[in-house]
Amino acid sequence: MKTISSRHNALYKRVRDAVRAHGEEIVIEGPKAIADARAASWRALVVVGEDVAFSDALMNDLTDTKPSQGVLALFERPRATLDQLFARDDTVVVALDGVQDPGNVGAIVRLAAAFDAGGVALLPGCADPFGPKAIRASAGAILNVPCVPATPADRRWPLFAADGRGEAIDPPARRAGLVFGSEGSGVSEEIAANARKIAIPMSQRVESLNVAMAAAILLSLSRAKRGIIGTTSAQTPV
Numbered sequence: 001m002k003t004i005s006s007r008h009n010a011l012y013k014r015v016r017d018a019v020r021a022h023g024e025e026i027v028i029e030g031p032k033a034i035a036d037a038r039a040a041s042w043r044a045l046v047v048v049g050e051d052v053a054f055s056d057a058l059m060n061d062l063t064d065t066k067p068s069q070g071v072l073a074l075f076e077r078p079r080a081t082l083d084q085l086f087a088r089d090d091t092v093v094v095a096l097d098g099v100q101d102p103g104n105v106g107a108i109v110r111l112a113a114a115f116d117a118g119g120v121a122l123l124p125g126c127a128d129p130f131g132p133k134a135i136r137a138s139a140g141a142i143l144n145v146p147c148v149p150a151t152p153a154d155r156r157w158p159l160f161a162a163d164g165r166g167e168a169i170d171p172p173a174r175r176a177g178l179v180f181g182s183e184g185s186g187v188s189e190e191i192a193a194n195a196r197k198i199a200i201p202m203s204q205r206v207e208s209l210n211v212a213m214a215a216a217i218l219l220s221l222s223r224a225k226r227g228i229i230g231t232t233s234a235q236t237p238v
Contacts, residue, residue, distance in 0.1 A: 016061070022077070092177065
């Protein structure tokens with residue numbers, strides 16, 4: 001296997017640019033994560049550590065794990081559509097409105113998988129869920145949760161926005177968009193004007209919750225409500 005050690009090498013530059021830009025091509029690090037991506041039918045363009053080798057110095061430049069795990073792969077960026085997100089009417093769709101921290105975006109993708117949401121709609125200003133930090137924070141959930149860019153005009157179902165000034169009501173169980181806003185300012189004015197605001201009842205000892213914590217609570221309650229709906233016909237979803 002050929003070992004590349006020059007930072008001027010075209011393949012190294014291609015992988016480096018994918019790590020930085022995560023545009024049409026993205027990078028996944030580590031043998032298990034790569035195997036999981038392949039199992040999920042992601043297309044590997046090249047696998048460093050199998051098809052070709054990079055020197056230790058180059059691998060350490062490219063990977064966040066130190067020392068590197070010795071293998072990384074360049075994949076085509078997966079594409080999904082809003083139709084895929086809204087294909088199921090027995091659940092909710094998560095919408096992120098200006099959530100800029102990639103760790104929070106990745107964590108919420110993981111929560112969408114854990115609580116069986118239809119997918120994640122990414123409104124303007126969100127961090128890319130296919131960036132390296134977001135992929136790691138998703139703990140593999142990015143492989144099977146469709147994530148799609150969207151605009152406030154793409155409303156298909158009623159919107160419910162997490163907001164500390166909202167009503168302390170149960171979250172929707174199905175056919176609704178559950179919106180989480182930016183860590184600092186919440187949802188945008190346009191979303192706020194078109195969404196019912198939901199507050200999480202809590203002690204006055206804390207002013208607010210991290211956006212991923214709020215998502216965990218509301219998505220868990222939403223899933224639990226779907227369970228009640230499934231066993232009691234008298235229950236009607238919001």
